[in-house]
Structure formats: structure tokens, C-alpha cells
Amino acid sequence: MAIPIVYNVRSVFQRWSSAIVAVLGVAGTVGVFVAMLAMAQGFQATLVASGSPRNAVVRRAGADSEIVSSISLEELRVIEDAPGVGRDAGGPLASGEVVVIAGFPLIKTGTDANVQVRGVSPRVLAIRDGVRVIAGRFFRPGLAELVVGSGATKSYRNLTLGQSIRFGGGTWTVVGIFDAGGSAFDSELWCDANVLNEIYKRPTNILQSVTVRLESESALTRFKDALTADPRLSVQVERETDYYKRQSRMLTDLIRILGFLVALVMGVGAVFAGLNTMYSAVAERSREIATIRALGFGGGSVIVSFVVESLFIAFLGGLLGCLAVLPMNGFTTGTINWQTFSHLAFAFRITPGLLVEGMVFALLMGLVGGVPPAVRAVRRPVAVALRGL
Numbered sequence: 001m002a003i004p005i006v007y008n009v010r011s012v013f014q015r016w017s018s019a020i021v022a023v024l025g026v027a028g029t030v031g032v033f034v035a036m037l038a039m040a041q042g043f044q045a046t047l048v049a050s051g052s053p054r055n056a057v058v059r060r061a062g063a064d065s066e067i068v069s070s071i072s073l074e075e076l077r078v079i080e081d082a083p084g085v086g087r088d089a090g091g092p093l094a095s096g097e098v099v100v101i102a103g104f105p106l107i108k109t110g111t112d113a114n115v116q117v118r119g120v121s122p123r124v125l126a127i128r129d130g131v132r133v134i135a136g137r138f139f140r141p142g143l144a145e146l147v148v149g150s151g152a153t154k155s156y157r158n159l160t161l162g163q164s165i166r167f168g169g170g171t172w173t174v175v176g177i178f179d180a181g182g183s184a185f186d187s188e189l190w191c192d193a194n195v196l197n198e199i200y201k202r203p204t205n206i207l208q209s210v211t212v213r214l215e216s217e218s219a220l221t222r223f224k225d226a227l228t229a230d231p232r233l234s235v236q237v238e239r240e241t242d243y244y245k246r247q248s249r250m251l252t253d254l255i256r257i258l259g260f261l262v263a264l265v266m267g268v269g270a271v272f273a274g275l276n277t278m279y280s281a282v283a284e285r286s287r288e289i290a291t292i293r294a295l296g297f298g299g300g301s302v303i304v305s306f307v308v309e310s311l312f313i314a315f316l317g318g319l320l321g322c323l324a325v326l327p328m329n330g331f332t333t334g335t336i337n338w339q340t341f342s343h344l345a346f347a348f349r350i351t352p353g354l355l356v357e358g359m360v361f362a363l364l365m366g367l368v369g370g371v372p373p374a375v376r377a378v379r380r381p382v383a384v385a386l387r388g389l
Contacts, residue, residue: 026317036259314366
């Protein structure tokens with residue numbers, strides 16, 4: 001025979017002061033847990049959104065990222081002629097690119113942050129079809145002109161339309177602002193690759209990577225096989241989405257590990273608060289428990305009843321923690337991408353899956369905090385407890 005759940009609900013509300021302590025402990029733990037996972041999710045989503053499954057990134061063999069890669073102009077011509085490369089009226093859809101890191105002051109603090117400046121081909125907009133100019137115009141080839149990501153204009157000073165800025169030994173003019181749909185490109189500055197090489201005193205015939213628009217998503221294998229089998233090349237080919245997903249792995253794993261560690265430490269505190277609450281309930285209700293057992297309810301029913309009560313407290317705490325962290329969804333922050341050593345703006349991303357994980361974590365704490373007091377409750381002799389009535 002099971003004890004009615006309404007009995008546990010009324011019991012929690014009768015002891016509301018001690019229950020609130022346990023609820024707040026669980027809520028704080030779940031809030032931190034979900035917030036850390038939302039940070040990792042947002043960072044990864046921002047980078048993965050930068051890639052297209054129809055694009056391929058070509059780098060020097062063995063280069064972990066484009067910043068340490070090199071592709072010659074002659075190799076670029078071979079890549080452009082490879083099978084599987086998309087074409088339009090203007091020719092092959094390939095953009096030879098170079099990347100440098102420049103320091104720009106943050107709007108919020110005034111301290112310098114590393115910003116990724118990407119030298120691209122004028123054909124880049126045909127390759128990255130998710131990017132569009134929303135103010136001004138695109139840069140003209142051969143001129144020291146910049147187009148700035150919409151996220152960069154909100155994060156760094158002096159990147160407004162028409163502004164002249166100095167970096168790399170040259171003076172640049174901001175002629176346009178582009179939107180990249182919340183991807184990592186929104187934190188970048190784009191310019192002509194040849195001009196960037198020239199101002200930074202780099203060889204003009206050396207690029208760092210090539211982004212190619214394929215004929216179709218399935219053309220990657222044919223394109224990759226052709227390049228890796230060509231004796232003139234020593235390159236590696238990767239789908240653009242896979243490249244950016246790998247770029248995000250280091251920091252997202254670190255954030256998740258830190259999040260679990262912080263949540264674990266806080267969770268221990270929350271469990272002890274729950275244990276204290278439930279042990280107090282056992283002490284205060286020893287005669288009540290004895291009476292229930294004398295009425296014919298078995299030890300198993302009492303254990304289940306106390307565990308349900310603990311889970312109810314944990315559920316309230318988990319629900320409160322999830323509701324408290326919801327306003328952080330879409331909150332924009334920034335951090336260093338350790339793969340490129342550049343500053344990247346991204347938004348917290350709280351998904352239904354993360355909220356479910358938070359509730360499961362809360363119920364797990366409730367289970368751990370409810371079982372020991374429940375076992376203690378059934379071990380108390382019925383006759384001894386009833387003797388005081």
C-alpha cells in the first residue's frame with residue numbers, strides 16, 4: 001500500500017522554511033550548470049554556423065588551422081581547376097585567403113583585444129552565401145578598404161562606417177558593414193587579400209587557405225581525392241562545417257569540464273542542504289512515521305514517500321534554476337578562440353535539451369539527498385516511537 005503523494009506535498013509546505021533552503025541550493029546549482037553549458041553551446045554554435053556543408057577548406061598538409069598554413073598562388077590555380085569546384089559566369093568559386101591578428105580596443109573596457117582580419121578574394125560573397133552587406137558597400141580590389149562584421153562594430157571602437165583606422169603599418173577605411181547570420185565571421189574584418197599581404201610585408205604570392213564552393217555537397221569526395229592524389233600539392237581538404245566544429249572543440253570541452261566541476265561542488269552543498277532538510281523531517285516526524293507504519297504501511301512505502309518528498313523539493317529547485325537562467329538566452333559575450341588566438345563574440349544558447357539536462361541533474365541531487373534519510377526513517381523501532389504518544 002502506497003502513501004498518497006498529497007501527504008508529501010503538504011509536508012513540504014508545512015516545513016516551508018527549511019524546504020526553501022534546499023530549493024534555493026538546488027536552484028543555484030542548476031542555474032550555474034545550465035549557464036555554463038549554454039555558454040559552451042553558444043560558442044560552438046557560433047563557429048559551426050560559420051561553415052557551409054557545400055564549402056571545403058584547403059590548407060597545407062599538417063596545419064591545424066589556417067593561421068599556420070600556407071598555399072602558393074600556383075597551388076591556388078591547381079585547386080581552382082580541380083573536379084568538383086563550382087563555377088559561375090565569373091569563373092571558379094574559390095577564395096584564396098590570408099589571416100592576421102590585429103589589436104583593437106573593446107568598447108566596454110577600452111583594453112585591446114585580438115581581432116581576426118581576413119584577406120579574401122572579391123568573389124567571397126558568391127562562396128559564402130550567408131554573408132550580406134547591410135550598410136555601405138563591399139571593398140574594391142587593390143584598395144586599403146575594410147568591410148566589418150556586424151558583431152565587430154558592437155564590440156570594438158572606431159569601426160564605424162566611413163572611419164579611417166591604422167593597423168599593420170597602413171591606413172584603412174571602413175567602407176561597409178556585413179552580417180554573417182551570427183557566425184564567427186561577424187567578429188571579423190574583411191579586406192583584399194593582396195592588399196593585406198602587401199601592407200604586412202608578406203609575399204603576395206602566398207596565401208594561407210582556400211575556401212571552395214563545391215558543385216554539390218556530395219562533390220567533396222571527388223574534390224578531395226583529386227587534390228590529395230596530385231603530386232604538385234601537399235594539402236588537406238576538409239568540409240567547412242567540420243573545420244569550424246573542430247575549431248570550437250578545445251574551448252567548448254574546457255567550458256563543459258569547468259561547468260561540471262563547479263556544478264559538482266555546488267551540487268555537494270545542495271545535497272547536504274537536502275540531507276539536512278530530510279533528516280530534520282525524520283526527527284520531527286518520528287511519531288508520525290511510526291503511526292503510519294502501525295496503520296499497515298510497510299517500510300518500502302515509507303522509503304518511497306520520503307524519496308518522493310525529496311524529489312519534489314529538487315524539482316521545485318530545478319524549475320526555479322531553469323527559469324532564473326532563461327533571461328541569459330541570447331546574451332552576448334566574448335572570449336578568446338584558442339585555436340586562432342582571436343577574440344570571438346557569441347551568444348548564450350539555452351536549448352530545451354539543456355533545460356532537460358538541468359532538471360535531470362536536479363532530480364539526481366534530490367535522489368542522493370533523499371535516500372539516506374528515508375532509510376533512517378524505516379529503521380526506527382515502531383514501538384519506541386509510539387511509546388511517547
